[in-house]
Amino acid sequence: MIDYSKELEDLILTVVRKGASDIHIATGRHxxxxxxxxxxxxxxxxxxxxxxxxxxxxxxxxxxxxxELFTNRQDIDFSYxxxxxxxxxxxxxxxxxxxxxxxxxxxxxxxxxxxxxxxPILENFVYKEQGFFLVVGPVGSGKSxxxxxxxxxxxxxxxxxxxxxxxxxxxxxxxxxxxxxxREVRIDTPxxxxxxxxxxxxxxxxxxxxxxxxxxxxxxAVTAAETGHLVLSTLHTNNATQTIDRIIDTFPHxxxxxxxxxxxxxxxxxxxxxxxxxxxxxxxxxxxxLINTKAIANLIREDRTHEIDVxxxxxxxxxxxxxxxxxxxxxxxxxxxAEDARAFSLNPEAFDKLAGGGGTFFKRGGF
Numbered sequence: 001m002i003d004y005s006k007e008l009e010d011l012i013l014t015v016v017r018k019g020a021s022d023i024h025i026a027t028g029r030h031x032x033x034x035x036x037x038x039x040x041x042x043x044x045x046x047x048x049x050x051x052x053x054x055x056x057x058x059x060x061x062x063x064x065x066x067x068e069l070f071t072n073r074q075d076i077d078f079s080y081x082x083x084x085x086x087x088x089x090x091x092x093x094x095x096x097x098x099x100x101x102x103x104x105x106x107x108x109x110x111x112x113x114x115x116x117x118x119x120p121i122l123e124n125f126v127y128k129e130q131g132f133f134l135v136v137g138p139v140g141s142g143k144s145x146x147x148x149x150x151x152x153x154x155x156x157x158x159x160x161x162x163x164x165x166x167x168x169x170x171x172x173x174x175x176x177x178x179x180x181x182x183r184e185v186r187i188d189t190p191x192x193x194x195x196x197x198x199x200x201x202x203x204x205x206x207x208x209x210x211x212x213x214x215x216x217x218x219x220x221a222v223t224a225a226e227t228g229h230l231v232l233s234t235l236h237t238n239n240a241t242q243t244i245d246r247i248i249d250t251f252p253h254x255x256x257x258x259x260x261x262x263x264x265x266x267x268x269x270x271x272x273x274x275x276x277x278x279x280x281x282x283x284x285x286x287x288x289x290l291i292n293t294k295a296i297a298n299l300i301r302e303d304r305t306h307e308i309d310v311x312x313x314x315x316x317x318x319x320x321x322x323x324x325x326x327x328x329x330x331x332x333x334x335x336x337x338a339e340d341a342r343a344f345s346l347n348p349e350a351f352d353k354l355a356g357g358g359g360t361f362f363k364r365g366g367f
Contacts, residue, residue: 002052002055004052004055004056004059005059007056008056008059008082009082011023011031011042011045012082012086014033014042015033015086015105016086018033018035018040019035020033020034020035020040020105021034021035021037021104021105021140022034022102022103022104022105023088023101023102023103023105024039024100024101024102024103025048025052025053025056025100025101025102025103026048026053026095026098026099026100026101027048027049027050027052027053027098027099027100028047028048028098029041029047029048030042030043030045030046030047030048031045031048036277036281036282036283037275037277037283050098050099053098053099053100053101054066054099056101057069057092057099057101060078060080060090060092060101061076061078061092065078069092069093069094069099070094073094074093075091075092075093075094076091076092076093077089077090077091077167077168078090078091078092078168079106079168079169079170079184080103084108086105086108087105087106087108087170087172088103088104088105088106089103089104089106089168089170090102090103090104090168104140106144106170106171107145107171108172110148110149110152110171110173111145111149112149112152112153113149113150113153116142116145116146116149116285117284117285118146118149118273118285118287119287119289119321121289121319122146122149122150122271122289123153124319125150125268125269126150126151126153126154126230126232127157127158128230128268129228129230130225130226130227130228130229130230130266131225131230131231131266131267131268132221132222132225132231132233132263132266132267132268133150133230133231133232133233133267133268133269133270133271134212134232134233134234134235134243134267134269134270134271135147135232135233135234135270135271135272135273136234136235136236136237136238136239136240136243136270136271136272136273137236137237137238137272137273137274138236138238138274139236140275141273141274141275141285142273142275142285143234143273144170144171144210144234145171146271146273147208147232147233147234148170148171148173150232151164151173151180151206151208151232152173154178154206154230155173155175155176155177155178155180156176156177157177158177158178159177159178160177160178160179160205160206161178161179161181161202161203161204161205161206162178162179162180162181162204162205162206162207162208163180163181163182163183163195163199163202163204163206163207163208164180164181164182164183164207164208164209164210165183165185165189165192165195165196165207165208165209165210166182166183166184166185166208166210167184167185167186167192167210167211168184168185169182169184170210178206181202183195185210192209192210192211192212192213192214192216192217193214193216193217193220196209196217196220196221196224197220199224199229200224200227204229205229205230206229206230206231206232207221207224207229207230207231207232208231208232208233209221209231209232209233209234210233210234211233211234211235211236212233212234212235212247214250215250215251218247218250218251219251219259221233222247222259222262222263222266223262225266225267226262226265226266235247237272238272238346239272239288239309239323239346240270240272240288240290240308240312241305241306241308241309243270243272244263244267244270244300244305244308245305247259247263248260248263260300260301260303261301263300264292264297264298264300264301265297267292267297267300268291268292269289269290269291269292270288270289270290271287271288271289271290272287272288272289272290272323273285273286273287273288274286274287274323274344276327276330276335276336276340276341276344277336277337277340278335278336279334279335279336279337280335284330284335284336286323286326286327286330286336286341286344287321287323287326288312288321288322288323288326289312289319289320289321290308290312290320291315291318291319291320293311293315293318295311295315296308296311299311313325323345323346324345324346324347324350324351324354325354327341327344327345327351328341328351328354328355331355338355341355342355
């Protein structure tokens with residue numbers, strides 16, 4: 001008889017030992033892990049049966065949630081703590097009637113901005129008393145890790161009441177100078193916007209929203225930022241301009257002018273990041289940073305967001321960072337290959353000109 005607890009322990013210890021970021025468990029294939037963005041089948045492990053995947057699911061969530069998954073035919077988000085060595089964010093879903101489980105490793109230690117190779121100018125945003133700051137990028141680009149580093153700075157340096165709203169809870173914060181309440185959707189609150197509405201009665205100073213998913217959440221978050229709170233959140237968008245357009249376009253046409261005005265007044269900045277394969281192994285971030293200056297606020301208010309990219313590109317002295325310049329500097333420093341940089345660029349032709357020597361590089365940490 002198979003000891004599934006022992007099998008899971010062995011699988012997780014393999015992940016820790018290999019420094020993997022993800023585990024994939026599915027019927028009909030070996031367990032698969034992701035290391036430095038490469039999927040590696042664990043061929044020494046047997047091919048999993050449907051019973052195997054169901055037993056693993058029960059270890060994560062129990063039989064009741066399994067019935068829910070198959071009855072409602074929907075995916076389920078969850079978090080799972082194995083020990084002090086490993087914690088995971090998980091998603092279970094069905095494909096062709098079979099169960100699939102994907103697990104993302106959540107590091108136990110919250111790394112600081114320097115350890116994450118992120119610009120120290122980000123500290124400026126966490127010392128603000130109010131405002132709206134967003135970290136954006138594709139899935140797996142390190143958005144949650146960046147937000148955790150920023151919240152941890154507040155926790156260590158300010159006496160604030162911090163509330164996080166997450167689905168599921170990822171990093172576990174231990175209160176330092178601040179007090180921190182972490183609320184998980186469907187366990188502590190029915191949804192994001194209900195939790196955000198409630199916070200106005202909870203004497204909160206800082207709120208971290210795991211993800212902006214709907215107009216109600218976005219509207220409440222912007223309102224909170226306008227009314228004296230510091231709000232940090234994420235969106236699955238590619239750059240700052242697309243992020244602003246996405247937020248505005250989420251609302252009915254007759255509300256968009258009001259949202260533009262609110263966003264122009266409350267937004268403090270947007271960091272867009274990518275994790276690029278490092279030549280020496282692992283991954284390193286490249287990023288774009290928008291700071292909401294008077295010029296940017298006017299462009300948002302006047303529905304001229306198509307001009308924002310030019311302002312970012314020409315505002316290096318104010319601390320703004322262009323993604324192509326960030327990529328080009330990483331190439332120049334020997335951190336990433338030119339081929340990878342070009343692949344991650346949103347404008348390869350512009351990157352080619354910059355990489356050819358036509359651009360002025362910003363100094364990392366010199367803002």
